[in-house]
Amino acid sequence: MKNFKDKVAVVTGAASGIGRGFAERCIQEGMKVVLADVEERALMHTAEELSAAGGIVLPVVTDVSNPEAVDALAKKTIDSYGGVHLLFNNAGVGGASSIWESTLADWDWILGVNLYGVIHGVRTFVPYMHAQDEPCHIINTASILGLVTMPGSGVYNVTKFGVVALSETLFHELAAQNSNINVSVLCPAWVNTNILEAGRNRPDEFQNVGAKQPVLTPEEEQAGAEFAQAIANGLSPLEVADHIFRAITEEKFYILTHDITKQWIKEHTDNILQGENPTLAPV
Numbered sequence: 059m060k061n062f063k064d065k066v067a068v069v070t071g072a073a074s075g076i077g078r079g080f081a082e083r084c085i086q087e088g089m090k091v092v093l094a095d096v097e098e099r100a101l102m103h104t105a106e107e108l109s110a111a112g113g114i115v116l117p118v119v120t121d122v123s124n125p126e127a128v129d130a131l132a133k134k135t136i137d138s139y140g141g142v143h144l145l146f147n148n149a150g151v152g153g154a155s156s157i158w159e160s161t162l163a164d165w166d167w168i169l170g171v172n173l174y175g176v177i178h179g180v181r182t183f184v185p186y187m188h189a190q191d192e193p194c195h196i197i198n199t200a201s202i203l204g205l206v207t208m209p210g211s212g213v214y215n216v217t218k219f220g221v222v223a224l225s226e227t228l229f230h231e232l233a234a235q236n237s238n239i240n241v242s243v244l245c246p247a248w249v250n251t252n253i254l255e256a257g258r259n260r261p262d263e264f265q266n267v268g269a270k271q272p273v274l275t276p277e278e279e280q281a282g283a284e285f286a287q288a289i290a291n292g293l294s295p296l297e298v299a300d301h302i303f304r305a306i307t308e309e310k311f312y313i314l315t316h317d318i319t320k321q322w323i324k325e326h327t328d329n330i331l332q333g334e335n336p337t338l339a340p341v
């Protein structure tokens with residue numbers, strides 16, 4: 059996809075962080091943007107700000123873990139703007155707990171948003187894009203934690219490895235059909251967003267009622283504080299949007315935002331090839 063003017067973008071997780079930055083960049087490119095997010099107040103606020111700045115935007119409150127809601131998002135997009143050219147499956151949440159201490163509610167909530175959200179987006183929008191027969195692009199947000207792992211975020215790691223696997227498979231399937239749709243996977247490291255407050259959008263049905271709070275060791279507390287600092291010092295969402303737009307126009311699949319992560323990916327692959335046990339990437 060090379061021409062963006064007057065084309066239509068759908069962005070999930072658009073009320074904050076990377077999604078909002080990408081929506082702003084789409085507007086700068088002259089696109090109409092459907093803003094989808096579960097956090098209604100933040101979504102309406104974002105829509106007001108972007109339209110006051112001259113953007114053509116349509117906010118649609120959407121829980122991406124709900125297939126009917128994603129279906130309704132697609133219908134609203136087509137009814138309002140007549141088509142869809144860019145889909146950014148980006149909404150995501152995280153939580154910190156060991157694999158065995160993560161509750162089933164943790165697994166259901168995080169898998170629902172991060173993995174099923176992307177599954178629903180692809181299943182729903184690909185048929186519309188095929189029918190249009192114009193250049194289209196899908197970008198799925200994974201993470202560097204979709205390519206290497208980090209202790210304490212196992213549920214998140216699983217979802218993001220899943221998003222990379224889904225996206226690679228989709229890439230091969232679309233290429234085999236000579237499709238009008240291209241696909242990329244976004245694997246950022248640290249970006250300055252509200253991701254560490256993801257619990258703000260956790261539905262009641264997935265709360266850990268009465269669950270024991272894990273007691274952190276001083277080392278774990280220190281690691282958590284350093285991670286929060288790295289996020290605060292991270293790239294801006296608009297810088298990430300630059301990486302994404304470059305990948306779309308150059309038809310690149312993997313979008314890495316930090317060169318240092320290439321070393322971690324290499325070590326991860328070398329370990330597998332050389333029969334070594336996993337080494338820890340300093341995420």
Ligand SMILES: NC(=O)c1ccc[n+]([C@@H]2O[C@H](COP(=O)([O-])OP(=O)(O)OC[C@H]3O[C@@H](n4cnc5c(N)ncnc54)[C@H](O)[C@@H]3O)[C@@H](O)[C@H]2O)c1
Pocket residue numbers: 070071072073074075076077094095096097100120121122123148149150151152171199200201202245246247248249250251252253254255256259289292
């Ligand atoms: N910030 C980082 O350093 C970083 C690094 C790697 C990957 N990511 C990924 O980037 C994506 C965007 O996160 P962010 O960092 O911008 O965080 P953010 O919290 O600022 O934005 C995430 C948005 O997703 C929305 N959301 C949450 N649950 C939803 C649901 N069920 N349906 C629809 N929307 C929902 C939130 O309301 C929020 O607006 C996520 O997939 C995250 O995993 C972030």
